[in-house]
Structure formats: structure tokens, C-alpha cells
Amino acid sequence: MSDAEQGASTRRGRDETAEERADRMWTELIQEIRVAQMGVQILFGFLLTVVFTPMYATLSDTDQTIYIVTVVLGACATGALIGPVSLHRLVSGRRIKPQAVRWASRLTMLGLLLLLATTSASLLLILRVATHDDFVPYLVAGVVCWYLLCWFGLPLWTRYRHTTR
Template sequence: MADATRDPEGGRGRQETAEERADRRWSDLLQELRVAQTGVQILFGFLLTVVFQARFPQLSAADRNIYVVTVILGAATTGALIGPVSMHRLLTGKRLKPETVVWASRLTVLGLVLLLCTMASSLLLILRIAVHDTFAVWVVIGMVLWFALCWFALPIWARRARPSRR
């Protein structure tokens, strides 16, 4: 039987129960969500105003389609990153904190993937208007690779490169 004071990997990490660990992880997740939600809300708010700009009717059909996809991605991102708050509120007091943290964490990762797609789509729309289409595509590809490196590849590498505690 596993000792409640040992970390899940079997090492001698923090001396905390499963409930204490869930509380700490929830607090950490909330701090992360605050950062991500602020950026998403600003980006999504900006996207919602674009359609009301005088030049919007002059956009090509392709640019309008990119805009629609971008707004939908922004809405989906907002939903995924606000979802953990709703989940917590609806499950508070039901003795499901560890499960809530796991699902909220998954929603947050989904939100980050959707944010990556929203950023790529936004950049594509803006850069297609500002510079040559071919250049815009290459810049967006470069930025997607940069975001993927910073947001996903480095954390995965760090997790795998960490020496075992066993």
C-alpha cells in the first residue's frame, strides 16, 4: 500500500497527503490560468472588434474565412481556459478535488493547444494583409514552431531529462 506522504513517482518528494497535493496543484493551476486567460481575453476582444472596422468589407474571401476560423478558435480557447473555473465551482464540496485538478489540467493543456492555433490564425490574417502571402506563411510556421518549443517541447524535454528520484 502506498504511503500518503510519498510522491506519486515513489520518491521522497513533498510530505503531503493526496488532498494537500490536490490543493497545491489547484493553486498552481489557478496562477497559470490567470496568465493565460488575460492574454486570451485581450486577443479575443480584439478579434471581436475587427468585423466592425471600416476596411473589413474589403478583405478577400480567404481573409474573411481565416477571420471566422480565428474567432471560432478564440472562442474555443476562452471556453477551455475558463472551463476549469466552472468545473471547480460546480464540484466544490463534492470531495472530488484530485479528480477536478486532473480534468482542469487537461482542459488547460487543451486551451494552450487552442491558443497556439488561435495565435497562428491571427498572425496569418494580419501578416497576409501586411506583407506578401508567401512570407506570411513562413513567418507563421516559424512562430508556431517557436510557441510549440516554448510551451510544449521544453517542458516535455525537462520532464524526461530529469533524473529519476528512485
């Protein structure tokens, strides 16, 4: 095998132009956003109904504050995860797809962080109301650690471990 053949067979990555790469990355990002959008929209929808239930009036001031913060976080997460769609629509055809992909990726990461906060706050509120036990913050902290491991720790470890230098 010649050096050129060996180099071609061991080379990693795709042979694509910057525009082709941006198109591929955009398609992948939109698929990822669909999953997160579905989750945040369902959670946000349920959160919006809580205030209209008779039980809401019986919540302590602390629990009502947690609820309000959770709803605001859910609204922010929804905005960040829908933002890339609006971004794409407004800049489409302007020949700036690589820049749009970068900004959409940033919005998506922000949306995931806000979804993490929304989900954690929702869990805190639900467990506080359901159990009234002192262990709830520790349980929620454990779940947050699990989310951090699944959503960020493992992907970052994989990126570090398997990215060529």
C-alpha cells in the same frame, strides 16, 4: 549519517496527503490559468472588433474565412481556459478535488493548444493583410515552431531530463 537520514535527505517530492497535493496542484493550476486567460481574453476582444471596422469589407474571401476561423478558435480557447473555474465551482465540496484537478488540467492543456491555434491564425491573417507576400506561411510556421518549442518542447524535455525514474 544513518540510512534513514540519508534516504530522507535524498528523497525528492513533498510529504503530503493526496488531498494536500490536490490543493497545492489546484492553486498552481489556477495561477497558470490566470496568465493564459489574460492573453486569450485580450486577443479575443481585439478579434471581435475587427468585423466592425471598414477594412473588414475589403478583405478577400480567404482572409475573411481565416478571420472567422480565428474568432471561433479564440472563443473555444476562452471557453477551455475559463472551464476549470466553472468546474471547481460546480464540484466544490464534493470531495473529488483530485479528479477535478485532473479534468481542469486537461481543459487547460486544451485551452493552450487552442490559444496556440488562435495566435497562429491571427498572425497569419495580420501578415497576409499587411504584406501580401508569399513568405507569410513560412514566417507563421516558424513562429508556430517557436511556440511549440517554448510551450511544449522545452517543458517536455525538462520533464524527461530531470524526472527521477
